Ligand SMILES: NC(=O)c1ccc[n+]([C@@H]2O[C@H](COP(=O)([O-])OP(=O)(O)OC[C@H]3O[C@@H](n4cnc5c(N)ncnc54)[C@H](O)[C@@H]3O)[C@@H](O)[C@H]2O)c1
């Protein structure tokens with residue numbers, strides 16, 4: 564215990580907290596030293612996606628080597644694990660293992676384990692320390708950052724949760740070598756989203772990306788730039804009352820498509836690929852976005868195996884109905900994020916329904 568904490572690559576000041584982000588090959592082995600360096604409890608509860616048991620074992624070893632008491636739980640891979648029953652199972656396992664108020668939960672996995680174990684940390688004994696160890700590209704550029712945690716209900720996705728910032732985020736780019744191509748592509752859809760949000764060099768890098776995962780050092784740099792973009796937005800609006808909404812670019816139509824397809828045909832990033840294209844088409848109508856951006860974005864998405872045409876088995880009416888359902892659940896206007904030019908985005912309330920329908924119809928082959 565009481566080792567010296569290594570220097571993070573990025574730090575974000577979110578509300579009263581500073582969140583360090585460590586990124587690069589081998590940072591998995593820093594989990595133990597980091598947790599041990601905080602003058603707090605000596606126990607860790609490591610929650611691991613069962614598809615990546617070896618990664619979990621390395622994290623546990625690093626904790627043991629740092630002199631920590633280690634308890635662990637494995638979570639079945641997949642969205643179906645993000646529920647209150649699984650939360651209860653984890654909380655009881657932590658209690659039986661003697662995890663206390665000053666101990667830490669370490670979430671090792673993609674967004675599913677990050678959201679689930681993050682919410683466990685937010686609520687177990689009214690809040691214990693949390694370390695996020697994202698292992699998917701999507702979790703590195705998106706879900707492990709910003710503090711949103713939670714689980715699904717049968718009534719809706721992410722219906723119960725909390726905003727709870729981690730004490731540290733550790734992204735080991737080496738673990739991406741085992742991530743299936745489809746999951747890499749899903750993360751890349753979010754990277755294209757950041758490219759559109761910031762424009763300029765990040766958009767250029769996304770457009771010129773050679774092939775996934777791509778060269779290690781460059782990939783780490785790309786992840787860093789996306790993480791910085793998300794953290795900058797979150798730092799200005801932690802509780803999602805205003806500007807944070809721009810991170811939903813492509814998600815209004817994307818969520819509609821995901822739900823209309825029964826969360827089965829499309830993985831999240833694939834639905835976002837289509838949602839981005841619809842948002843760009845609506846942006847052409849509403850804000851005069853130059854049409855070349857939609858063509859260029861479609862070419863970039865297609866090159867990395869993401870869909871740019873919606874499967875005809877998905878009904879446009881169902882997509883629109885799901886979007887209306889989301890809007891009702893939100894109790895607000897239909898807020899869409901639109902792009903005037905890459906790097907120049909804004910939220911727009913209740914766009915013309917005819918324009919929205921036409922943009923979704925145009926996704927059909
Ligand atoms: N909290 C947020 O701000 C936020 C943002 C976006 C998404 N999310 C949530 O994130 C979830 C999706 O996350 P995801 O895309 O990471 O999916 P996921 O967690 O389901 O992981 C995808 C698959 O990859 C496997 N896997 C993970 N790491 C691996 C590795 N290194 N090598 C091989 N296989 C690996 C997992 O076993 C799983 O089968 C959704 O529940 C979504 O709601 C949350």
Ligand SMILES: [Zn+2]
Pocket residue numbers: 705753814831835
């Ligand atoms: Zn997303």
